[in-house]
Amino acid sequence: MKKYKNFGLLVLALFFALPAAAQLGEERHNFAVGINGGLNMSTVSFNPKIKLNTLNTMSAGVTMRYMSEKYFKMMCGVQMEINYSQRGWDEKIEDESGNSYSRTMNYLEIPFMAHLAFGKDALNRGVKVFFNAGPQIGFFLGDNEKINWTTSTTRPEHGKEVENKFDYGITAGAGLEVSTGIGHFLLxxxxxxxxxxxxxxxxxxxxxxxxxxxxxxxxxxLIDITK
Incomplete structure (x- = not known):
């Protein structure tokens, strides 16, 4: 567990060092808000290990982004979201028993990320490539188990209640942004x-x-509130 935390801290330190280096650049004061939605392909890292399939779940929420600097061709800012996010796991049953088990877990999640973009300035129309990375916290809201178990014994995780309702970790992503006269579209x-x-x-x-x-x-x- 310690190696995962050390790796996460190293990634965050490197990524947040990049916007800090851009403080000599051209100032920006571009604040945008909007909505987001999508698909989570979820799993869980268990030890002792459990064989799992990917569980497809949903996420939706609100996005807030502030662009503060432009350094050469790199635009720097921060992005925060407040999302309703589903996670969980689907167990891989390799016998012919017909057993099945999956659990969908609901979270209120808040990522706070550094945002780096390359391409057309955020004030203009055009296409940009962007990178996000930062810490994320989450609060457990509830879950739903789907179980079809015909054998007499179940597994330790079946029916086991969530004991730690505060979740934290690191998140990172990359994508494309298309800026138009009616707002910004990001994938x-x-x-x-x-x-x-x-x-x-x-x-x-x-x-x-x-x-x-x-x-x-x-x-x-996203739509611009200030430019």
């Missing part, structure tokens, strides 16, 4: 790696690790 691929466990992980507990991860596809629409 992004994003990855989230959880650094926390939703089950207790002491020596007397069954699971040493139970952390979320997902690959997301996001479509966002």
């Amino acid at each position: 992004e691929g994003r990855y989230y790696m959880g650094l926390s466990d939703f089950y207790k992980n002491s020596k007397r507990d069954y699971f040493e690790r139970s952390a979320h991860s997902f690959i997301g596809i996001r479509l966002s629409y």
Whole structure:
């Protein structure tokens, strides 16, 4: 678990160092807000390991972005979102029992990311390539289990309630932005790696690790409030 946290801190330090280096650039004061929505291809890192399929879930929320600097061809800013996000897992059953189990977990998630863009200035129309990365926190709202289990014994995770309702990790993504006269349209691929466990992980507990991860596809629409 420690190596995951160290890796996450290193990624964040490197990424946030880039906007800091741009403070000698040309100032921008461009604030935009909008909506986002998309698909999460979710799984969970369990230890002891459980064989899983990807669980397709949804995400939707509000996006706020502030662009503060332009340094040569790189535009720097920050982006925050408040999302309703579903995660979870679907267990891979490799026998012929007909058993199945999946759990969808609902979170209020808040990523706070550095935003770097290359291409046409945000004040003009055109296409840009962008990168996002930063920390993310989440608050567990509830879950839904789908179980069809015909054998007499179930697994330790079946019916087990979430014990840690605060989630945190790092998220990073890249995509394309098309700026038009009616707003900004963004298509992004994003990855989230959880650094926390939703089950207790002491020596007397069954699971040493139970952390979320997902690959997301996001479509966002932003309109400028200030330029």
